[in-house]
Amino acid sequence: xxxxxxxxxxxxxxxxxxxxxRWADVPGHIRTPWYIRGRTGVIERLCGAxxxxxxxxxxxxxxxxxxxxxxxxxxxxxxxxxxxxxADTLDVxxxxxxxxxx
Amino acid sequence: MGEHPHHDDHHDHGRSNAxxxxxxxxxxxxxxxxxxxxxxxxxxxxxxxxxxxxxxRQVEKMDAWSPAQGARVVARAWTDPxxxxxxxxxxxxxxxxLGLERGLFKLVVIENTADLHNLVVCTxxxxxxxxxLGLPPDWYKSRNYRSxxxxxxxxxxxxxxxxxxxxxxxxxxxSNADMRYLVLPARPEGTxxxxxxxxxxxxxxxxxxxxxxxxxxx
Numbered sequence: 001x002x003x004x005x006x007x008x009x010x011x012x013x014x015x016x017x018x019x020x021x022r023w024a025d026v027p028g029h030i031r032t033p034w035y036i037r038g039r040t041g042v043i044e045r046l047c048g049a050x051x052x053x054x055x056x057x058x059x060x061x062x063x064x065x066x067x068x069x070x071x072x073x074x075x076x077x078x079x080x081x082x083x084x085x086x087a088d089t090l091d092v093x094x095x096x097x098x099x100x101x102x
Numbered sequence: 103m104g105e106h107p108h109h110d111d112h113h114d115h116g117r118s119n120a121x122x123x124x125x126x127x128x129x130x131x132x133x134x135x136x137x138x139x140x141x142x143x144x145x146x147x148x149x150x151x152x153x154x155x156x157x158x159r160q161v162e163k164m165d166a167w168s169p170a171q172g173a174r175v176v177a178r179a180w181t182d183p184x185x186x187x188x189x190x191x192x193x194x195x196x197x198x199x200l201g202l203e204r205g206l207f208k209l210v211v212i213e214n215t216a217d218l219h220n221l222v223v224c225t226x227x228x229x230x231x232x233x234x235l236g237l238p239p240d241w242y243k244s245r246n247y248r249s250x251x252x253x254x255x256x257x258x259x260x261x262x263x264x265x266x267x268x269x270x271x272x273x274x275x276x277s278n279a280d281m282r283y284l285v286l287p288a289r290p291e292g293t294x295x296x297x298x299x300x301x302x303x304x305x306x307x308x309x310x311x312x313x314x315x316x317x318x319x320x
Binding site (some may be wrong): 089090 | 208210224225227252253254255256257268269270271272273274275276277278279281
């Protein structure tokens with residue numbers, strides 16, 4: 001659901017920070033795509049804070065809301081054999097608890 | 103059927119009610135999730151939480167959403183710089199200014215330029231700005247598109263007839279969580295002086311997903 005703003009969100013990362021997506025193979029309703037786990041990118045922006053979908057999926061409140069970021073990855077860093085411009089990128093939404101400083 | 107293959111004018115009505123050449127219906131048995139949906143819906147109606155009429159009305163409302171809403175947004179952004187600035191900064195608020203639904207999800211509008219092309223996909227399911235574009239096309243929900251749009255976007259775009267030069271950066275957006283994305287295409291040359299209505303008419307659903315770009319003339 002829509003979040004009013006990013007104001008007041010206690011966010012661990014800032015735009016421009018380099019982050020690595022945790023590599024974890026865990027069961028449940030996970031919004032972190034498999035292909036991006038373990039990859040390193042840069043925080044593009046903070047999107048706001050949202051109830052944790054991993055909890056919501058099991059009828060829990062998902063609170064406290066988790067900061068959600070758009071993380072920008074170089075395609076070449078995601079797919080070693082990427083066929084395309086070296087400038088091509090991929091933006092993925094990642095919740096803070098899936099990110100670590102790179 | 104089949105007894106007199108060379109005498110088409112001699113219909114043998116007495117033997118069967120089957121229409122000659124009829125094929126069986128393609129109805130397949132219900133999937134697990136279809137059964138679950140029906141069971142849940144029936145329970146909600148039985149317990150008075152919802153009515154069948156309310157379900158029908160909601161389906162009707164969703165069916166009425168169409169890419170015309172999104173096209174209005176794009177046409178306004180092309181003609182009104184202040185609106186465009188607000189759209190890129192606070193997408194949902196800008197929609198309200200146009201008299202459109204705010205939407206239940208946060209809208210992120212991503213702008214195509216001469217050097218940058220945006221493409222939207224939801225690799226996990228079918229997340230899509232439905233209140234601006236209507237229901238997503240089947241291909242958007244296909245495993246083929248969902249897996250390949252992030253892996254080889256340029257090849258996917260070529261299959262849609264869009265062959266981008268190498269100097270154009272391709273930026274793919276995986277709509278995998280709480281944002282919903284709308285591509286703001288670049289206004290094509292040859293549309294100078296056009297009205298908003300004329301402009302909206304060339305902005306298609308595919309242009310706002312990012313698998314096509316609008317053209318002044320087809």
